[in-house]
Amino acid sequence: MDALRRGPPLLRGSHPEPRHGGAGAGDPLRPRRCNPHPHRGEPHARPRPHRLRRSGSYPGRRPPLRTRNPHPAPRRGELTVRHEQPDRILDTYVQILVESGVRQATIEAVARRCGLSKAGLLHHFGSRAGLDAALLARLRDLVERDVVSMRDAPEGAVHYYLATSLDSESELERMVVAATRLAHSGSTDAGAVLRWARDRWFDVMVAHLGHPLLARLAILAGDGVSYHNDISDEHGDRFISPDDLDAFTQLVEGRRDT
Known part of the structure; x- marks a missing residue:
């Protein structure tokens, strides 16, 4: 029964050839091993590409980790824009107050004259009270x-x-x-x-x-x-x-x- 389960014995030379050459090719009695150098002796095998050489790194060594700077340098002109925008909004608010009075100096009117949305203006001052406080601080x-x-x-x-x-x-x-x-x-x-x-x-x-x-x-x-x-x-x-x-x-x- 065990012989029937195992099937007929394989004849010498009838074992399928392994996919890779080297030791064990054509010999069913020797255990199959993975070829540690698959690109050797096989014209169609392609070697693994090495990592690109960088400064301070070599093939087989991990490049140093680069962490993001928590305080990146501002782009050119960025700080100037950040400081000029609130000043421009405040100047516009003062101008409307002087020319038209308090009733006309609304958040919407100031934002419209500055070319901003209401949300864009409130991003800098938060409220009408914030504009008043900035005006008095400058005064x-x-x-x-x-x-x-x-x-x-x-x-x-x-x-x-x-x-x-x-x-x-x-x-x-x-x-x-x-x-x-x-x-x-x-x-x-x-x-x-x-x-x-x-x-x-x-x-x-x-x-x-x-x-x-x-x-x-x-x-x-x-x-x-x-x-x-x-x-x-x-x-x-x-x-x-x-x-x-x-x-x-x-x-x-x-x-x-x-």
């Missing part, structure tokens, strides 16, 4: 720098304050007007920053004139000049001129010792 920075210039002005603090109040196109004056629009609409933060700025200018004026009442008079005169610019048309109505500023400066500073 604080401008006031601090202006106080230093006012203190060191060769023409004196009075003339400097009046002349800069007459310059309606300066960044500081436009920011003051924009913050005033916010304060009139009910923004307590804007009102607080404007009062802080007034006190900073007043301290410099008192130090220059040595008289608190004259300092208040000079501050109110500068505010009146700014208000005059706010209500004037684009051609100006010549209610006040640079010569008037010189005369007023002489009048105020002439009473310093009285």
Whole structure:
């Protein structure tokens, strides 16, 4: 029975030839082995390609792993664009506030004028309150720098304050007007920053004139000049001129010792 199950014995030479040459080819009594060099002695076998040689690596050695830099270097101009975009949005917001008021300075209007979507604008500031906070932060920075210039002005603090109040196109004056629009609409933060700025200018004026009442008079005169610019048309109505500023400066500073 076992012989029937095993089948007829194979005759010598009747075993099929192995696929590869070398030891054991044509000999059914020797165990078949995989040829460790299949490309040797076989014209159709193709050798395994070696790895490409790289710097510091050789065939058979794994190249060093390259990990991604968690802080990649920015592309050229990328940092400039990131900083300029919020500034451009804030400049547009100030411009709409100065020209049209608070009701017209909506998120949609600012984004439309900047050529952005509403989501693109909110990506930088998050909300209308974020725009207001950025505006007031820039105003604080401008006031601090202006106080230093006012203190060191060769023409004196009075003339400097009046002349800069007459310059309606300066960044500081436009920011003051924009913050005033916010304060009139009910923004307590804007009102607080404007009062802080007034006190900073007043301290410099008192130090220059040595008289608190004259300092208040000079501050109110500068505010009146700014208000005059706010209500004037684009051609100006010549209610006040640079010569008037010189005369007023002489009048105020002439009473310093009285």
